[in-house]
Amino acid sequence: MYLGAPFTFALLQRFPHHRRRFAVAGLVITSFALVGSSFATRVWHLILTQGVLYAVGGSILYFPTIIFLDEWFIRRKGLAYGVMWAGTGVSGVCIPFIMNWGLNKYSFSTMLRAWSIVLVLLAGPLLLYVKPRIPVSQTSYRRPISLAFLKTSTFWVLQTGNILQGLGFFMPNIYLPSYARALGLSSIAGTVTITLFNSMSVFGQVVQGALTDRLHVTTVILMSTISATLSVFLLWGLSASLPVLCIFSVMYGLSAGGFSSTWTGATQEIRKRDDDAELGMVFGLLAAGRGIGSVVSGPLSEALLSGEPWKGEAKLGYGTGYGPLIVFTGISAMFGGFSWVGRRAGWV
Structure with missing residues (x-):
């Protein structure tokens, strides 16, 4: 996700009208990656599903929100981003205990499939509210990426x-x-x-x-x-x-x-x-x-x-x-x- 970020952001900038659709597609891909990894029987299966496919889906699900947040907040932009990234820490507090309990009680394949369902149920409805503030103009398609x-x-x-x-x-x-x-x-x-x-x-x-x-x-x-x-x-x-x-x-x-x-x-x-x-x-x-x-x-x-x-x-x-x-x-x-x-x- 980290190393692929420049390419994902370039894609989102090239097709600004489709950023919300990208987020939905990202949710589908991450869920599919979790289900796919639950059938893994070799290490390379996990590398492909959790290492690559999950990262690709997570990127196009997560990165549009960074662009949208920049449009919604001006004076306290740093605080807004801090609150958003704090969500990672909140998840880090809860998920280890949930996973530890689930892996002890159920198989890893069952937990991965259950987690894919939880991901869709929690993130899916929220995507209805993740949207840009500024309308995208047609000129956005023709504007080159400045480096x-x-x-x-x-x-x-x-x-x-x-x-x-x-x-x-x-x-x-x-x-x-x-x-x-x-x-x-x-x-x-x-x-x-x-x-x-x-x-x-x-x-x-x-x-x-x-x-x-x-x-x-x-x-x-x-x-x-x-x-x-x-x-x-x-x-x-x-x-x-x-x-x-x-x-x-x-x-x-x-x-x-x-x-x-x-x-x-x-x-x-x-x-x-x-x-x-x-x-x-x-x-x-x-x-x-x-x-x-x-x-x-x-x-x-x-x-x-x-x-x-x-x-x-x-x-x-x-x-x-x-x-x-x-x-x-x-x-x-x-x-x-x-x-x-x-x-x-x-x-x-």
Whole structure:
């Protein structure tokens, strides 16, 4: 979904009259992908259905709402986007427990088919209310997609920080459950940490989105960067018990979990440099930047954990075998504040 965002937004810009139809088609595709994956008997079946088909459907279902929201909100655009993205955190709080219960009681195929029905019943009626505010003109079809903003230093400075932050962002959410087990904690402890991260991300998205309406986006990024970096090095790295790990999940969710809400402020800064820059295309490229981290973090984290380095040689969390992973996550979070440095240098 991340890496395909520029292409999806280009499609939505090329056919603006059909954006609502795309959303409906996206819902059908995602539902079909879930049902198809319930019949999977090989890994490549899951890659095709959940990895590719579900992502394609999710993109054309989700991305039109980003364009519509830009039309409906002006003065508090950052807050509006923050509230919308907070929905991801809300889902992250509820779904793990529902899935854990369902997978224990029913088969994975039954849960996937049931979830496809739930998706249609919940999202389907809402699509009736997801619509543009500004009528689409015929000239929209003939207007070429402007990529002139790619020549500005503002875009590249903000994108660089976005990519660097994304390289380590996904690692805690992936490895907190196994890290909890490495400390000798129960499996439910790992679920609790993920739930705390997702629930705090709800507040992080809203707060950081609202702050971009009042402060320069690089200032908001700096605040997020400092909090995320300190939480990784001082809380995750020094955690050897569930309470400290829970505090880390809360702090990391509030800071790093809300980072994508700064994209609204980043887009506004980029559009100040280029009036022809389309919100969808800027968002799409920022999402693709985050997608680089999403893809790279998988094999990179495996390399960092290979052989359980520092285990027994360092103290507390750094000596659990996850030390290099923790350090890399902290460094990635710190470099996420590159745009603030860029502003000081006059590049933004």
